[in-house]
Amino acid sequence: MPIYEYAPIDPLGCALCCYGFDVLQRLADVPLTRCSACGTPVRRVIGAAQVIAGHAHVLREQHVAKHGFTQYRRVGKGKYEKTAGKGPDTISGD
Numbered sequence: 001m002p003i004y005e006y007a008p009i010d011p012l013g014c015a016l017c018c019y020g021f022d023v024l025q026r027l028a029d030v031p032l033t034r035c036s037a038c039g040t041p042v043r044r045v046i047g048a049a050q051v052i053a054g055h056a057h058v059l060r061e062q063h064v065a066k067h068g069f070t071q072y073r074r075v076g077k078g079k080y081e082k083t084a085g086k087g088p089d090t091i092s093g094d
């Protein structure tokens, strides 16, 4: 299952969500909209959770592609580059 990173829309969160947090979810799961601890509205940060250094990262990408997921890594402000799976090679948040 992919890990998604969430960040609070309003920076005033609790200890769990104020710096963002990771959630293991199925691709089909509905994205969280609120912190489960304090109820602060949160949004999913696409790609940010996949920035992992070293060999584990490569294995993880292969795993992701094998299961039909598409994975992106952040390459700049609002820009993401595909590292595994099918889909557009890059995503721009602009």
Ligand SMILES: [Zn+2]
Pocket (backbone or CB within 6 Å): 013, 014, 015, 016, 017, 018, 035, 036, 037, 038, 039, 040
């Ligand atoms: Zn919270």
